[in-house]
Amino acid sequence: MRSRLNPTQQKIYEYLCHCQEQGERFPSGAELGERFGMSQQAIWKNLKVLERLGFLEKEPNRARALRPVLPQDSHSVPLLGRIAAGRPIEALELPQHLPLGDMLPPAEGYALQVEGDSMIEDGIHEGDIVIIRRQNHAFNGQTVVAIVNGEATLKRYYHEGSQIRLQPANASMQPIWVGPETPFEIRGIVHALLRRF
Template identity: 40%
Template structure:
């Protein structure tokens, strides 16, 4: 078989060891974190190389369908029946659980670069948010919404809609940059109001001609405790 680079071998080992440990493959984001790669495209480049060299199979370019065929040394990857059963079960969505896609990060502070697509998901019970086909999640960066209970590193759940009432917390785009704030429409301008007394609002005036759009209303917050 074609020899792997050291980096490709490391990626393959991480995938195989993750499956052996928990019964299903890691996400693109988890692989990136383990490898110190911030770009999901960078991780995907390694996965494509592994597929091309015959060490890995994947369906529809999704991370949860990653299947190692061989170890880096060329030895066949042995997925035991017990682990295989766990993997199949992990891939079947529970009818009471909503798999919400995390499509990128958003600033709770000054706007940051436009949202980058990822393959990460957050599983949330339908009883908490309901099942909305137009629901997505964003990772928060910054502290401008702390007085509304939204902190750096939290995930916010956003329901896609462009028409929201004043005072609602929204995910918005301003000149291609993403931010989360409370929205207020005022005469001749839009005010994006932070929930942090030490920070100033963002004003988008009609006369400025800035491109502004509302991605949706924030309907929930999720926080990891470790």
């Protein structure tokens, strides 16, 4: 389903999913236009395409109110390896696939097993499995898989002026500051957490 969207529509859809996950109201056309640098007319045109393709639906009993739709088909994602602060992703010899039902939105995803306690105050513990929605951008406050100087880390993302702050959720650890000259990329955002008891 993702391949049916152009990059602008995909970004709008992902932002609307983010708003829904955070319990925020559906943004107005003016707010979306300001965020994406588009006219309200262009925004509404893209929203109509998203609705026609089944990515948005009308809210019952609310005139002109829309909400993002998550798919109901079954998904599974590959468990690619382990991630720890400041170390490369450790690949598994035999990658497994984890069935997720309708947990994952209509985008590619993968899973990583957490090592270390850099995100413990966000409830992400060693041994947990994080389900990652594959994308190369994030909004402030989202937990991301980031590659800094070729090494992977799981942190909260904040874009602050010309720098990026990767914030651990552990009071005993310092943030990672990424300047404009530092090799950096986002490989995805945390969408869900699985824990075995």
